[in-house]
Amino acid sequence: MLSEKLLVSESKRRAHIFNNLDKYLRIIVDTVKMLDKDAEVYLFGSVADGRYLLSSDIDILLVTEMPPGKVIAELWKSGITDPFEIHVITKNAYELYRRRAKLIRLTSSPQETQHS
Incomplete structure (x- = not known):
């Protein structure tokens, strides 16, 4: 019974996050840019590809020279x-991700979001 309640609670929490994804992505971008104004933030994986489930993780790629x-911790x-799922890499490792995955660059304002 308790495990069933936990599953329902977790499902609702994840549904809330996916239904409010723009809000959470904005928090990520704003937090990262506060730490490093030159950082780049990308969405990738199943969410970027549009083939996710509520059980999927949300892959975020951060390109920065800051310690992961x-x-x-700030996020x-x-x-x-x-x-x-936060992936923190340096500029040198960026090309590997760019070649292997669809990356959607995230910015503070939604109209500036770019697909690569």
Whole structure:
């Protein structure tokens, strides 16, 4: 009975995040840009491809020279946890991701979002 309640609660939480994804993506971009104004933020994976389920994770690629632990800790403080999967890389590793995945560049204002 308790496990069923936990599953229902988790399903509702994930549905809320997916239904309000723009809000959460804005929090991610704003938090990262506060730490590093030159950082780049991308959405990739099943959500970027439009083939996700509520059980999917939401893959976020951060291109920055900042230490990954610092960036992830700040995102956690901002409420960004599961189902977000944060990948922090340097500019040197960016090309590998660009060649292998559809990347959607995220900006603070939705009209500036770019597909690569």
